[in-house]
Amino acid sequence: MKSSIGEALQISLFGESHGEAIGVLINGLPAGIPLDENYINHFLDLRKPKGKISTSRKERDELHVVSGYFNGHTTGTPLCILFENSNTHSKDYHNDKMRPSHADYTANEKYRGYQDYRGGGHFSGRLTAPLVAAGSIARHILEKKGIVIGTHIAKLQELQDIPFPESEDVAVSVLQELNQTYFPVCDVEVSKQMQERIETLAKTGDSTGGILETMVLGMPTGVGEPFFSSLESVLAKLLFSIPAIKGVEFGLGFEFCNFNGSEVNDAFYMDQETVKTKTNYNGGINGGISNGMPLHLKTVVKPTPSIFIEQETIDYQTKENTTIQIEGRHDPAIVHRARVVVDSVVAIGILDLCIQQFGPAWVGE
Template structure:
């Protein structure tokens, strides 16, 4: 299904080379102010970085209904974008020769000849545009409860940022960096890594670290609609995401309890933890600390380098070199999408838990 959420729902529609793509958000309280400047700013972070991204460029000016005089009416909010800069002919060969690492083959098995292969159809990264717009629209909603969300890129290929940053700094500083890195030096090294792969007809993956501050303790709906579970479901809907880890993540398996537990202390009248190995989640609920998780993006599967595939029509093994316009890395553009899906999930859980009215 192309729908997610409970108290707040998001329905995604369209495909990469359809005339339009968009989403429907239902459940936003009436009278909520919509900040279109914030939507524009977040959409700009999804655009390709100069020199390393795809040459497909769209104006991405959203058309929004369900909003009158700058506020929601209580009816569903519909956000749409037109698709104009498309080259559908670049994809015709992929109907019979699926790209390794892409959704082409399972999609053909599921939908048959009806599958829209153009630009990857519904499985394209283009579909994250309305997701980003939806997340941007809802930032002020969770902001009214004191919640803020930000992210930065910690890894591109072999380049790893091992520095520790204050979450409050991340919420602002990485937004001004074209690769979503936390410094110009790290950005330069990451850019070189991407351009080297691109020059070889290849691609690289990356890791995005996301923070959410101000979550009220107890946010989340155990047993099955947990805070980390719902965020994971939303984030795994993003094309290219292959893994997610909260706090120490897999590294927790190598620790002892004494090193992994987060000790409690009073800070005035508030209960705080001295560390955050749990990533701000315990028992599927917000612990009161900063939500901290990392998301791994795989290398872009569409690459110019020759790969082995099959011809589904003549039933023979063939080689494939993917033509067209493709990013050599999607992690940097994916950071704002991770934020958007996190904002949406937190808004939905906050409404379900009575933290927003």
């Protein structure tokens, strides 16, 4: 299904930025799961623009469960969540001038001018709010099964955060702390530098991207299928659905290029009764299937294309070259906000594969 993803757990997004509402339809959630609105709202809050490093645009992200929820639990039938739109400034956006590196031009070509262009329409980053709602439900289920997900900004321009700790015991508290932090960087000093960099760029009307590193602890073994539903394939499909994500790598990723096999093969050993690997260059995945080690992946978020510096473009009506000066309120960086979207889709992908592998009853056990 074009706007849907998943097999046992299925997610469909709908809505436009300046339409009446946006939302998500979730199928395959077993009956009897309590929804913790505080939990979900916490992650929705991490997605919101805040402070000097964000747009001053206010989005009212009020979770509105329309169906599939009764007496405090999921019913087992389709769960529909709406977010009503408000505080929209249509005049900021409408333009025949195609914004560079946005979907304006491609959407116009694909939908022959019929798309809702206001504020990016269906292509707006705002659609990630319902995605975070769905993902937070999945993440909550996984946490009860001992599976913890967390992400930090590993790199923003030349500024690098410290790496994730190797010890899983230490790592779990790092992930938990990150999940409480709006700007998710482990090293306090680096965090400050990154935020200052964003503020500086904001002053010049410019923007930046960054690299996110995600870790999943407590993964069961055997999750993922050979070939087309490999753990990498399932997660990458979800991750590349997030606007602005332009790269995904697992474990060593592109660094694998620089090493010999003898340097980066992950030797197995018995840690008491448990099979582990001495290193984890493969990011917890062998042959597309989880091996029980922490899942490691990185994603790159490109610089926000909405900058306030004048840019060259075309006028779609006149088919002539022109320039564009984007107005309105836009984020100089979204990498810190994208972090919770990454966590959300990772949770959705893992839960879907787990339900396929272990059956729906596993969820509530």
